Amino acid sequence: MTSSEKLKELEELDISKLTVKDISNIKNNPLRTILLDMLKESGSGRTGGGRLTTGPIKHSSHQQEQVVPEPEPTE
């Protein structure tokens, strides 16, 4: 099946079938980082409905919910 045929179907891809080695073959761009993150996440197991979940989603009018890391110790 060609890419364009796949596109028509818009099939869902299965992250669990990818390996770190596969992903490392992607040139270093944001997609590689995202795939590696998702692969790590998928290790935590699937939840209801066969879909992976990662907890809460974020309000669209607010930036990421990242907690400030602990300050690095100073001399």
Next chain:
Amino acid sequence: MVQSIFINPSGQTDLVPFHTFIWKIASRCNLNCTYCYVYNSVDNRWREQPRLISERVARQTALRIREHCESHDKHDAHITFHGGEPLLGGVQHLEMLSSVIAETFADSGINVGISMQSNGLLFTPEIGDLMLARRISMGISLDGPPEVNDLYRVDHQGKPTSTRLEERLSLLTSPRYRRIFNGFLCVINIATDPLMVAKYLLSYNPRGIDFLLPLNNYDRRPPGKESMIDTTPYGDWLIKIFDYWLNQKNETQIGIFISIIRQIFGLQSLRESLGLAPVDLIVVETNGDIEAVDSLKSTFHGATRLGYNVFENDFNTVAADFAVRNRQSGAETLCQKCKDCPVVNICGGGYLPHRYSVERGFDNPSIYSADLEKLIRHIHAVVFNQLENIQFKELKYVTSTNSFCSC
């Protein structure tokens, strides 16, 4: 009433507990952005609100959140300081609020993250030091380089604000304060060059960027879609940035793109504006009123009103409300056109405010439906091709059970 314009979901029994609590800690703003959904849209109830959230309201809200978490055995929650402009109360106000939260959750076993969305103009070293000490992170609203940002993001005299903001950004992105800098929110202006906007924002090396579709709907059409809703100027604008971003070596996460990629792989969206995951956020106004997501203010007067207040109601009562649960029912509450669409599992019908019309309430596809579909299909094709290029051996394709039709 809000309820009358929603479709009635059926069969849902379990409450979805809230995770993100958006505190409107200031109900006024030092800017007067012409597109603002709070101050220059159809809902003017901000005039009735106290200028700043008080310690009394903050303490009661924090107690309600702790009570809600404990009733669901939740061990984490998030509070976002928002406005108006959340820095209007200065460092003392921020210190009071963070102290109230720390005291309320001390020894609770509940980890509460705090972030803020600000226009950044009032950021100072004193505020930065407090945010570092209290581990509060900050996102900045910025639409691009000065010639773009100053088109709409002006002060109350109509004067541009970018020069002052760039000074503040230099401070915020300095080594001392960079840890608290989360990134940018950027409202899309299709009259601008998307790559110029993207390159400018990326030059600050932000942790994240979110591009927001303007808060328009069927009755207040977005620029470029006044007469034809099937045109895709917003999809085209975003595709140019996606293609540029994907071929750069950078660590910046662009929320809309990552959310689409994640959903292509069956993971959950990171944004409430995309996907079918239950929406688990709620807004508390400066007077303690508990309201629906504030961007609904762009639809009609009183759209966010739920009729609850932290002094009279707990969050479980709110979570059980019809209007709240309506956003937690997946595809069930979407219009028929969305239900039949091949990308519904990814776009989720689009953002709720974008679906509104006086005639049909929220029973429409997003006004940006064609843009979203084009963007999703483009990203899907690019991801597919990149994976094809690495000649993976074992990657299988699974057709999701209830999502994509083959049209």
